[in-house]
Amino acid sequence: MGSLPAPPFGGVGLGGGGMREATNTPVALPGVDTTSALPTVRPTPSWSKARRALGNWLFVLPAIALILTTAIYPLVFSLRLSFSRYDLARPRQIPVGLDNYRAAFADQYVHNATGNTAVFVVGALAAQVVLGLALALLLNMRLPGRSVLRAAFTLPMMFSTVVAAMNFKVLLHPTYGLYNWLLRFVLGDGFVGDWLASPRTALPTLMVVDTWQWTPFMFLIFLAGLQALPVEPFEAAELDGASKLQQFRDLTLPLMRNVIVAAVLIRLIDLLKIFDVVYILTEGGPGIGSETISFLIYKTAFKFRQVGLASAYSYLFLIVVTVLATLAVRVLWRKTASAKG
């Protein structure tokens, strides 16, 4: 058998800084006397290293170019826009310093949208955590038809949000909608409502729609977490006479903490950015009753063409989302660290 083919780029792989250098040690192959067959590899000369580095850069260059053009450049451009007045109908950037940021802090409609977003996030997130956990606990038990039920409960998540929202628009129609018909049939006229058109019910209705669609996501993550829990602590607690509630409070919840916080974090970021359901079902109305931050940014940029102002809103919003996400991660890290002792 002849000598082994030389690896590309001077005998090393294509990885980054963690690559192993080639050595003179022959590779031991079963049944092959490699000691006499392999030539001695000398230390790599510097020109070869440079060639290797160039090769590496050539491989990562397309990715860098893609990130620069599709992520970094728009970010920098929109940052610049946030300090300018820029109207789509008069595309000239007029520098205005911090005016857009001052306007954002002073604008009552930003305050309103912030309040609506906060209410929406807290309400929908709480409902999704509670319902998702309850469903996961239920379907983690030995029930007849459990597999079918698990599949059925994940269905809403498979819908496009647009399709789901359009369905709800029809179902919630005050005159022709199924829900009002059912309510009228079961409970009488007093329980029929303009769910999307009343200032009292529009935002809660959006929460219900979002909860219907995204509770399955929580359910799936929690179910996976429950199935990964060790059995021994629960058997020991059972022997010690702990009730199911005590087991849930003192074992399930602490052991599931990481899973719960990760799921909450993902949904928190998603909910803060809520747009599609609002756009389709209420367009921020009635009045400004369901206008969220993302919807306000969209309207400011594309309906009212104030792209500079919308960019300032976006950067402020980005800061808020980043701070909240970082805080959540820190809380998770601290609690996990303290739990480990």
Add this chain to the structure above:
Amino acid sequence: MRVSTRWLLHERETLEREFREEVRLATVLGRPIERRRLMKYVGYSIALFGAAGPALLKDSSSVTAAPSRVAAQDGDVVITFANIQGPEDAYEKVMATDYLKAHPEIKDIVFDTTPYNNGLEKQLLELSSGQGGYDLLWTDEPWLPAYADAGYVMDLREEFTDIADPNYAWEDFHPAPLAAGQWNDTQFGFPHQANTLGMAYRKDVYQELGLTEPTVGTTWTEFEENLKKIHDPGKQLYGLTSWRQRGVLNTTDYMTVHHSWAPPPDNQFWNLETWEPMMNGQVGQEALAYYVHLMDSYMPPGATDIEWTAMITAMQQGQAGNMINWTASFAPLEDPSVSKVVGQIGWTTPPAGTNGQPASHRGVWVLTINKASQHPQETFKFAEYLTDKPGLMTYSLLGGFGGRNSLFDDPEINAKYPYYAAQLANFDAAAKARAYRPRLPEFDLVIETVNRNLSRALIKELTPKEALDAMAKESGDLLKQLGYRSG
């Protein structure tokens, strides 16, 4: 959604030709037509008509579309038409199909049809890119100043003098739609769909209840007396349906009350010379309080969410006694395939204030040509074809509203569409009440200050006075910031 007119035409013609050849061959060979094969083609025809038929039939009100299948080569002339959803889209597709038949040098006319709410943003984004993605744009008249001011659209009277049809007859247009296509005394738009805000009412209901049918000059008080008798939710018959979903079309509906409440200049929203807000005076307070009362008392359930489709459906299903809406909605009420009230509708202006002067509103759609278009001349000729005398006659017979004087005088049009007379009365009412939306390049920003506060008044978040004060403050600040208003 993008639809290739050439593809629709090609598919229809191919199918018809193959079907004819099949029948001819079968006859020549002296054998009976194979039934299975015949049925197959019948099946194809039904499927194709299901998909493409509405675009090709003159009475269609919507189009089921497929993406363009005609690949354009370099040098091919493909006109891209930015259109807005509505019954007019189908009429325009019928006419575009005929135009392609007569103009083989045009490879295709591609329709990119968008819902009204997204029309302005989509058109403006495309125009501001300077890429010429759209050649022809169906433009709502309040959008025109922004396009013209930014230099995005072409001057139709100066830039096409060498190819313009000498018999086009600009002078035949009614002054109102003609003015809708102008900005700073320059004609940027061909008047196309000449809408006004009008009122449709159920003649049979009025007659059954022994009520006097409304006419030009019927006051709001007299109208409400009728509403009290008509409105019967137990029988699923509501007095009135009108646009109430938040937005500019809710605002224009309210403006018909506001503008009718007093003669100009007291009925104005802004002083058009100084741009000082005027909407929160005594006239505004009375008008808005009355409008809120009207909306609360005589509208169907879900009123705060009612928009175009809901309004028309309520009338078509016989659930509303009166409708105040744009005249583009009138033709679908007389379409027997979707309406239960064909032949039972009367038409007039919206009711009048105590002085007997009604107000309406002008809402004309014009055709504009993108300055970055790759085929401006071909686009110009196509737009001329859509809006010249025969073009607007065809369009109007299909169900549209052409704004030419010759149409208002035409016996065939008036016989087929009795609401043309009301249309003229609406134009007259709008002019007398000086009822126009603010004609500024920043129209959408300014009108939003009214939209959102009007909506807040309708849901009782603000009292009428608070809502009007908020409109005055917000619009005043904005107009000052934009440099229109001093002080």
